[in-house]
Amino acid sequence: MDEIVRQAVARAIMTMRDNLGERLTIDDLAQAAMFSKFHFTRVFLRATGLSPGRFLSALRLAEAKRLLATTTISVADISHQVGYNSVGTFSARFSGSVGFSPTGYRQLRGTTPRIAERAGQPGSEAAVRGHVWRPPGAETGPVFVGLFPAKIAEGAPARHVILPGAGQYTLTDVPLGSWYVITHAFGSCPNDDRGLRPMTGLAGPVTVHRGVAASLADVRLRPRHGFDPPVLLALPDLRHAPARHPVAV
Incomplete structure (x- = not known):
C-alpha cells in the first residue's frame, strides 16, 4: 500500500x-x-x-x-x-x-458458549474446506473459522467451526452464494515479547454453486492491525494456551 x-x-x-x-x-x-x-x-x-x-x-x-x-x-x-x-x-x-x-x-461477560448460524437450505450438500496456516514460527490457540457475506465477522455466520489449532477445516451444508472465510485466534510470534496477540485471516469471496460438491479456500493467519475491521460477533473464549503443532480436523 x-x-x-x-x-x-x-x-x-x-x-x-x-x-x-x-x-x-x-x-x-x-x-x-x-x-x-x-x-x-x-x-x-x-x-x-x-x-x-x-x-x-x-x-x-x-x-x-x-x-x-x-x-x-x-x-x-x-x-x-x-x-x-x-x-x-x-x-x-x-x-x-x-x-x-x-x-x-x-x-x-464478553464470550459465548454457542454461536447461532444462518438458516440452511434443504438438501444443500456443498462444502467449503481448506487449511488455516499460522505465521512461520508462531503458536496459536483455538481458531474460529466462519463464513460471512462481507469482509467482517458480523452477524450470524453461514457456517463455522472452532479448530483446536491451525490446520485443516471443513464446513458442510453451506448455503449457496458468495462467502468470505474469516478466521480469528490468539497467538504468539517469535521475537515478540507482547504475549498472546489477536490474529486474523481472510479468504474469498468463495462462491458456492449448486451441484459443486466442495470449494477450496486456504487462509493465512497474521497479527491484527489497525486497518482490520473489529470482530463484532460474540465468540467463545479463544485465549487458551497456544497449540505448538497444527491440528487437522
Missing part, C-alpha cells in the same frame, strides 16, 4: 476512534484524510475491505462491546457514548451484529 494512502486511512480511522459519540460525515473523514470525498471512499474500501460508514459503525459497536463487558455503565448511556440517539436502534443493531442483546452480552 502506498505510504500516502496508508497515512490518510490511518488519520481517518483515528478520527473515527476519537469521535465515536459524535456525528461524522464522509466529508469530515475525507477532510481528515486530506483526500477528495470520492477518492477517499475508494482508497478506504480498498485498504480495509469496508466503506468508511460501515467501518465507523463497526468501531462504535466494538466500543459498546468493550464497555458492556468491562464496566457497569447503563445500556442507555453506552448507546449515547457510541453515537446513537435511540436506545432501541442501538439495541437492534447490536443484537443483529453481535448475536446477543446488549444486556445478554453483558451477562456473558
Whole structure:
C-alpha cells in the first residue's frame, strides 16, 4: 500500500476512534484524510475491505462491546457514548451484529458458549474446506473459522467451526452464494515479547454453486492491525494456551 494512502486511512480511522459519540460525515473523514470525498471512499474500501460508514459503525459497536463487558455503565448511556440517539436502534443493531442483546452480552461477560448460524437450505450438500496456516514460527490457540457475506465477522455466520489449532477445516451444508472465510485466534510470534496477540485471516469471496460438491479456500493467519475491521460477533473464549503443532480436523 502506498505510504500516502496508508497515512490518510490511518488519520481517518483515528478520527473515527476519537469521535465515536459524535456525528461524522464522509466529508469530515475525507477532510481528515486530506483526500477528495470520492477518492477517499475508494482508497478506504480498498485498504480495509469496508466503506468508511460501515467501518465507523463497526468501531462504535466494538466500543459498546468493550464497555458492556468491562464496566457497569447503563445500556442507555453506552448507546449515547457510541453515537446513537435511540436506545432501541442501538439495541437492534447490536443484537443483529453481535448475536446477543446488549444486556445478554453483558451477562456473558464478553464470550459465548454457542454461536447461532444462518438458516440452511434443504438438501444443500456443498462444502467449503481448506487449511488455516499460522505465521512461520508462531503458536496459536483455538481458531474460529466462519463464513460471512462481507469482509467482517458480523452477524450470524453461514457456517463455522472452532479448530483446536491451525490446520485443516471443513464446513458442510453451506448455503449457496458468495462467502468470505474469516478466521480469528490468539497467538504468539517469535521475537515478540507482547504475549498472546489477536490474529486474523481472510479468504474469498468463495462462491458456492449448486451441484459443486466442495470449494477450496486456504487462509493465512497474521497479527491484527489497525486497518482490520473489529470482530463484532460474540465468540467463545479463544485465549487458551497456544497449540505448538497444527491440528487437522
